[in-house]
Amino acid sequence: VFTERTPRVAAARHLTQRSGRDRAGRFLAEGAQAVREALRFGVVHEIFATAAAAERHPDLGPATVITERAAAGLSETVTPQGIVAVCDLVDVPVPVAVGSGARLVAVLVGVSDPGNAGTVVRVADAAGAGAVVFAGDTVDPHNGKCVRASTGSLFHLPIARCREVSDVLRACRSAGLRLVGADGHAAADLGTAPLAEPTAWFFGSEAHGLPDLPLDHRVRVPIYGRAESLNLATAAALCLYASATAHLT
């Protein structure tokens, strides 16, 4: 049984930090669901699991058995799942992600909360989006909390990351996508956006909103009650599903 001091475990622990992930070109997918999707996606180098977790998930194949404490050290979440896979990073260049005929793309701009970002990946996948782009100062998609919140969707559609938002705008335009921003302060309602067109939706953080970018449209999800705003994931769900529904009809 490997402990947190075993070199391979200690090396894997570096992957809980962005700098360690970028250096190694690898990240950790935690939890049985994420490990299963990572295996399907063919990016797994090694699986670490506690004896209990390995016994619970024989379908995931052979795992290197580690102590509970070692498992906690490899976890970025409050409740360690006891099973984690060392995987190749999944991101692809922005033009590759958005240029493959995608008719619906989600772009996150300056979203620092990994749980929110991961939930948007999940809802983008559900809405049938062709890609998600993590732009500007957005969290790393390989962050453990983001991976977990995506519940496997990180492996279902192309993910790109790019510090330069202007490069993302250019790639989306080149791919023939309309650039539409979700903006709680916009004058126009969601329904006024050209939803049937191929669209790249831009979403900002809840704290700072969407920055001033040269988009084609900015629309707001209508608020019928007294709430000041929607949270990021629910706003993204309503925007992306509005496009998905319009694309079908």
Next chain:
Amino acid sequence: VFTERTPRVAAARHLTQRSGRDRAGRFLAEGAQAVREALRFGVVHEIFATAAAAERHPDLGPATVITERAAAGLSETVTPQGIVAVCDLVDVPVPVAVGSGARLVAVLVGVSDPGNAGTVVRVADAAGAGAVVFAGDTVDPHNGKCVRASTGSLFHLPIARCREVSDVLRACRSAGLRLVGADGHAAADLGTAPLAEPTAWFFGSEAHGLPDLPLDHRVRVPIYGRAESLNLATAAALCLYASATAHLT
């Protein structure tokens, strides 16, 4: 400056537990936004704030100044906001909540995650719902994490809680509401629900789904990609907004 041992602060600390809240008939609304909404709603008995928080929010009126440590003891969240109001519980009986002509109601059944529950309150408010009911084994709406996730919406629309789900079903029927369940395993799509009718939407937990209840319809939000499911708040957003939109047209 009051410390965590000052009797009034120690008494308020009991309100971080459900049993203490139910005994006192009071709860804690944490953070400037929640305190502001609670003041508007007229349910505040006392405000506790650190010196720094009191200085940041002079608009919230006089506060009893407490130490940082006392503020942490009154917080149910990871990052204490430094300001918290002792408030009367906000819940009303189920027939009062759903019987006042509400055309759109959200019912949570067995939802144990307070953050998810609070986010549904927020999105129900945004969608113009007339009430939210916390049914069965659902978390207490006055739980600190739920209050925080609702971002003030807990004070915007009637909130009820009821252990007996059958009582909730009866009250909704008496109020003339159609009972529609959001169920990822349902055969019928969201679009097949009679959305223009006055509707009580029933939502279960992500872990256990919606239990077997005598509802009028069960529908699923369509999944266009490869995601297995949506999370609770995004599913609720899509269902409640579908009704809200249908009610307008």
